[in-house]
Amino acid sequence: MDDAVREQAEREAEVAALFNALKHGSDAQVGAVMGPLMGENPAFREYGDQIAGVIAPVVNRVNELDEAEKRERLAELDPEAVADLEAEPDDEHPLPDLPNVEEYDEVRMRLAPNPNGPWHLGNARMPAVIGTYKQRYDGWMLCRFDDTDPETKRPDLDAYDAILDAIGYLGFEPDEVVRASDRMEHYYDRARELIDLDGAYTCSCEAETFRSLKADAEACPHRDKDTETVLEEFEAMVDGEYRSGEMVLRVRTDIEHKNPALRDWVAFRMVDTPHPREAASEYRAWPMLDFQSGIDDHAFDVSHIIRGIDLQDSAKRQRFVYDYFGWEYPEVVHWGKIQIDEYDVKMSTSTIKELVESGELDGWDDPRAPTLASVKRRGIRGQAVVDAIVELGTSTSDVDLAMSNVYAHNRELVDDDTDRAFLVRDSVSVPVSGGPDAGHPPVHPDHEDRGTRDIPVEGEVLVEEGDLPAEGERIWLKGYGPVRYDGETFEFTDESIDVVREEGVDVVHWVGSESVSVRMRTIDGDVTGQAEPGLADYDVDELVQFERVGFVRIDAHDEDETVVYYAHP
Structure with a gap:
């Protein structure tokens, strides 16, 4: 990061931290500052792994000021922000109010996942926002698996449980779980x-023929069939007497509607491919999503629907059905698409599935995969993902989720409880003379009561090649002390910490000759190194922060090595 970008980031972060602290009457939080900062300054995104380190000391300085000093400093840096602060409502909710909640006895919402694979990070937006609204309004939440497409978006039998696990990881629990494929008789x-209401008719037009008629706003010849014939043909569909493409059931709308997509849309079609669930494998007449979803939203008394802006036509189609039945349509909130930075792998269920099946990814929890299973295995808390996503709101514009913001939120959640350790990569072994037999760095720099770690030296240490000083220069081995390099050996000098403060001697991490071999799995591939021996004492799933490297989750202790998954800096 060049000096100009760093200065801009520090300036923007100070304004944001001051505003955040004054608005909430408490200390500013790095995560709360990080989100808006990255969202409003696209130029910062390529430095996502560095920005948090720039912001943190700025936030700490702001938090040391009293309220009057904060307000005075904000007025100096950004007078308009002070005016905005005065006008800012006392609303702690990160999401806008849901529309017309006062008209409902209960806010009832639904998650509607397609179980065609485990969830990628983009899928997390649905439970993050809807679950947050449920908590805010003390509402009710359904998880309805929309699995009525056994062919194009064929359900993955393992995905049902994987998605429920993902919802739990994010901190939410549905009040009810249903599978649409269990509800076929209802549809x-x-x-x-x-x-019977003259709201639908069977149609055997070839797809291209109907497409031409629809484009010309002309009715197909089947539109005027009598109800008895339509019912007979629909029963034949239900009985599986037609093949795929031979017959559909259409909702009768306005054939001259200005939007061709709304003209006599398909409610049911024939599918020859059996559903992978045995309980649903005999069905051949399957509802289209707009019909199935609309029927279920009414059946479960859903009050508010949140869906993508690309599905605006779905609500319009479904309203035709609701009008026939005399039902009130739920409130609808549309949002734009979400994009996520940092990953080379496309955030697409089909793409990830192909890479897993081909062996290019080790699984859905491969650290290179932009999936919830992956970030969970890396040791990132579900709450951090939720907090970062909720900050994006429900705008109809497309939004970008910076993973650096997820990391900032996670850092706030785990930093205080996470022990420190040393990991040396690209190591160089250097003999040590004249010093103590072991180093004793703190378990956690902010908690002296947790004690110190014991790192035996036994005559030599390992340091990273980039930390090896020039001949005649000194470094400070953290928790051990100052050493001078004579070109072959580290000679302990027994100087005070003042050499670091006053003479700029670098403080470096290190390990002794007794160490643990580590394979660290990261987004960019595996990294190997040697860690201090105490790492072997941590249980699987525990987090450790490798100093000057980042947070990791212990994944496995094998005879030859310890495997950890890298979370973030």
Whole structure:
């Protein structure tokens, strides 16, 4: 990061931290500053792994000021921000109010995942936002698996449980869980009722033929069938008497509607491919998502729907069905797409599945995969993902989630409880003379009561090649003391810490001759190194911060090595 970018980041961070602290009447938080900073300054994103380190000391300085000093400093840096602060409502909710909640006895919302694979990070937005609204309004939340497409988006039998695990990882629990494929008879009954209301008709037009008619706002010849014939043909669909493409059931709308996408849309179609769930494998007449979802939203008394802006036509299609039945349509909030930085792998279920099946990824929890299983295995808390996503709001504009913001939130959650350790990569072994037999760095720099670690020296230490000083120069081995390099050996000099403060001697991490071999799995591939011996005492799933490297989760202790997953700096 060049000096100009660093200065801009420090300036923007100070304004944001001052505003955040004054608004909430408490200390500013790095995560709360990081989100808006990255969102409003695209130029910072390529430095995502460095920005948090720039922001943290700025936030600490701001938090040392009293309220009057903070307000005075903010007025100096950004007078308009002070005016905004005065006008800012006392609202602690990061999300906008849901529309018309006062008109409902209970806010009832639904997650509607397609179980065609485990969740990538983009999928987390749905439970993060809807779950947060549920908590805010003390509402009710359904998880409905929309699994009525056994062919194009074929369900993955393992995905049902994987998605429920992901929702739990994010900190939420649905009040009810259903599979749409278990509700086929309900959809058939509603279709029969719709036919009786003259709201649907069977159509055997070839797809291209109907497409041309629809484009010209012309009715197909089947539109005027009598109800009895339509019911008979629909029952034949239910009985599986037609092949794929031979017959559909259409909702009768306005064939001259200004939006061709809304003209007599398909409610049911024939699918020859059996559903992978045995309980649903006999069905051949399957509802389209707009019909199935609309019927279920009413059946479960959903009050508010949150869906992508690309699904605006879904609500319009479903309103035709609701009008036939005389139902009130739920409130709808549309949001834009979400993009996530940092990963080379495309955030797409089908793409990730192909890479896993080909062996290019080790699994859905490979650290290179932009999935919830991956970030969980890396030791990132689900709450950090939720906090970063919720800060993006529900704008209809496309939004970018910076993983550095997820990391900033996670750092706040785990830093205080996470012990420190040393990991040396690209190591150089150097003999040591004249010093103590062991080093004793603190377990945690902010908690003296946790004691110190014991790192035996036994005549030599390992340091990273880049930390090896020039001949005649000194370094400070953290927790051990100052040594001078004579070109072959580290000679202990027994000087005070003043050499670091006053003479700029570098403080470096190190390990002794007794060490643990480590394989660290990262987004960019595996990294090997040697860690201090105490690392072997940590349990699987525990977090450790490798000083000057970052947070890691202990994944496995093998006979030859310890495997850890890198979380973030």
